[in-house]
Amino acid sequence: MINWNNMDTLSAYAALKAVQPIDLRASMSGENGAQRVKSYSIPMGSSMDFNYGARPVDDAILEKLAAFAEEAQLAEKFAALYNGAVINTGEKRLVLHHMCRGQLGDDVVADGVNKRAFYVEQQRKFTELANKVHAGEITNADGEKFTTVVQIGIGGSDLGPRAIYLALENWAKANNTLKMKAEFISNVDPDDAAGVLSKIDVAHTLFILVSKSGTTLETLTNESFVKDALVKAGLNPSKHMLAVTSETSPLAKSSDYLAAFFMDDYIGGRYSSTSAVGGAVLSLAFGPEVFEKFLAGAAEADALAKNPDLRKNAAMLDALIGVYERNVLGYPTTAVLPYSQALSRFPAHLQQLDMESNGKSVNRFGESVNYVTGPVIFGEPGTNGQHSFYQLLHQGTDIIPLQFVGFKNSQMGSDVVIQGSTSQQKLCANVAAQIMAFACGKDDDNRNKYFAGGRPSSIIIGEKLTPEAVGALLAHFENKVMFQGFAWNLNSFDQEGVQLGKVLAKKVLAHDTDGALKVYSDLLNI
């Protein structure tokens, strides 16, 4: 029996609020600090560990968090989700993105089919297509191989797949498995499509139109933009376009596409990277074997997230420490700081994942909650950020919890030794140094050079950013966000907040406006 209660009704939450916060600066100093960093670590799959030594918790707080996890039934709620309960209450839908990479529990049958079988079948279809494209069995009208793939999609059809492509582009180059270059068109701004088209050779390009509903305004507009360009180049668009959509969408059976791959209503856009939404473009770009490794990494992290023991479940612990930082310590923002240039767009994906899932003021029953929910998420790769916004993180008036990610080895293996160390060592030395600078600060009589410390962080440490590691990272954060949604008693799987803007934009385009909206429309020449 699962109880869906608001967080502020739980006695474990009251107990958590009553506990004495730790002095992070003192805790992280000396031998005690060394012991914390050694022991506060959990394997999270694909040769990565989640180290929370510098988060603002101690054994006493961890006990309270474990009691919270139990009272909030986090493990049971995850089990309900992967066993096929209607977790997306607003839209009355199952939530099945985990099924794209494995099966964590019972068979789930919906719409008359076994859903695991359905996702596997879609994977088989785009695997087959990618293999044929790579083998030159599917070509352009002149019998020439396709060299480029362009994803046309927005939001979840763009941010996740783009972040993952960039994460693995150089890895694929180094491993001789970059089959096709990928580009992305997302914005309805016509300069986005025009800019991408100006730098590719359309005659050798496959376009993937990605829209679950088949009605996304930006995506359909950009499809027309691209079709125009293909026609102007004397090409037949239907020989250059694929679709990823739902089986019930107008795109599903259209002869406008070489092939269509399906997703369904049980996979939200921001959770769709492991479905055909990410699978088609990534399999074309890197080869299906690479996409499979990526799925395996995600599956490994998912399996670890089932563990009801909070101290052995990185995603659940990361989630609950985040809730503690947000609701008890009162920190409104979290920064994601990967020390890996390849992860340059990963924070933008997490920004959507987290803020669109948990940026809500009502619980899963549509009742207002009396506590703050999802924080603002932002971030850039290190060391770049050190030369940018870290000033505020170190010495600003607000405390911002930090999520670092670092790898022992580079992807391409090319490096130089300067001043006795490689670039990779310098990169890693910087992230280690930052964690300590944030946690412990530095005394100085000159207050301008004084660092208060007490600024918490965790770090995910991996061997190398491989396809498996990217998959595990992605799944870790998906599961973290899910557990936080459970803790706050939210529905993390709808997004009603995007609707009003769409309705008003239609009115503007129909010139059906008055008041301030009409003035803005006039000022913008619409």
Place this chain on the structure above:
Amino acid sequence: MINWNNMDTLSAYAALKAVQPIDLRASMSGENGAQRVKSYSIPMGSSMDFNYGARPVDDAILEKLAAFAEEAQLAEKFAALYNGAVINTGEKRLVLHHMCRGQLGDDVVADGVNKRAFYVEQQRKFTELANKVHAGEITNADGEKFTTVVQIGIGGSDLGPRAIYLALENWAKANNTLKMKAEFISNVDPDDAAGVLSKIDVAHTLFILVSKSGTTLETLTNESFVKDALVKAGLNPSKHMLAVTSETSPLAKSSDYLAAFFMDDYIGGRYSSTSAVGGAVLSLAFGPEVFEKFLAGAAEADALAKNPDLRKNAAMLDALIGVYERNVLGYPTTAVLPYSQALSRFPAHLQQLDMESNGKSVNRFGESVNYVTGPVIFGEPGTNGQHSFYQLLHQGTDIIPLQFVGFKNSQMGSDVVIQGSTSQQKLCANVAAQIMAFACGKDDDNRNKYFAGGRPSSIIIGEKLTPEAVGALLAHFENKVMFQGFAWNLNSFDQEGVQLGKVLAKKVLAHDTDGALKVYSDLLNI
């Protein structure tokens, strides 16, 4: 006589705190809302207007803000700055980035030279070089033209120039003035340099090493990385490299470079886009005439920022409304949301500009302040963000002020009509719709579909994103941040918060660590 007082000592600040906040939802409704949007607008140069109709102010609050501007002597402080006072108190330096694009007041002589003449001379030098490169008078060893320019720099040597390059790349293509493709190497992560090198033709590439001190670890490391690649390709690095640095740096007179262009201690990294730091790469990429137009736009915005009348000074008003939102209304974060794909990296530049300038807890005399200072800044282009984090902006538990930017016309002029409107019209309709959705919300008995509204925003509306417009945008935000720094009585021009991490990273690389820092170093295999 200028008084540098903390904000909480000003009677105008007490008066501001005592004023009744407006009900934005009511204010923006009906004819009253229409009137606000029509009248709350200020020209900001280069065919752009700053419209603050949807910010949380009314005439009464604007009066208090004007009194604040006067008591805080914002116009006088700006005058002191451009007339050559030592505004950067921590480092005891003048602050002269405005001089790169014009002269707003007195001649300023420092280090024995007229500084305006010095910056003009540097501009003349890189203009001459760029013209010679474009004309094929400066070539590679085989007498072939350079086709690509790569900027090697980090922080201010990277974010601003990169954001501006991306802002104008498609404009330059459409106007046949893209002379060279530009790339950027910034991160000490070896995969950054290796990734860029893997996609360019080094034999036809000029590299610009940008480091004021000539000692930036990341930049020197990446220089070695690039030199290695040049040597391996059988090329002479000194024929492929330029330097932008200070006259006193080790790089200034080195024979390792084709040419060196100078900046000085009076231009902070994050304020250096209009100096040789931005000038060399942008003049090579787009031609010196385009860079000149960009400077002209910045100069125009600077001139407008001199106006002591708050209601006619967009930068000053934007700054003070921001202070009101931060300190009186208590909003900790601000989002920057350009409806222009070309401005995709502009928020990252503003993030550095703002957070590194005003993310501080001590005033300009090194004394702790008793109020919050610079907010967290983040953002992505619209409409993309609408399909991502806008959910939280609309329905999350925190209110986040928004800074929109929109243009009536696209850069490339290529467009399609779908459902009766162009992509550009759809883009503009969306930003107009979002402003109203955020301000006025929507009632609904279903609380999941309810929008509280009351979420403030401003919008900068321009004709087109031209070089002049980019310059004016850049200067607007530089001046806004400067005025906020004055309001908070901060030194916005140093960055002591970046030092501690550097010191600790050196210790890690020297294996001179103990405690938790040693454990992290071991975990990261350093």
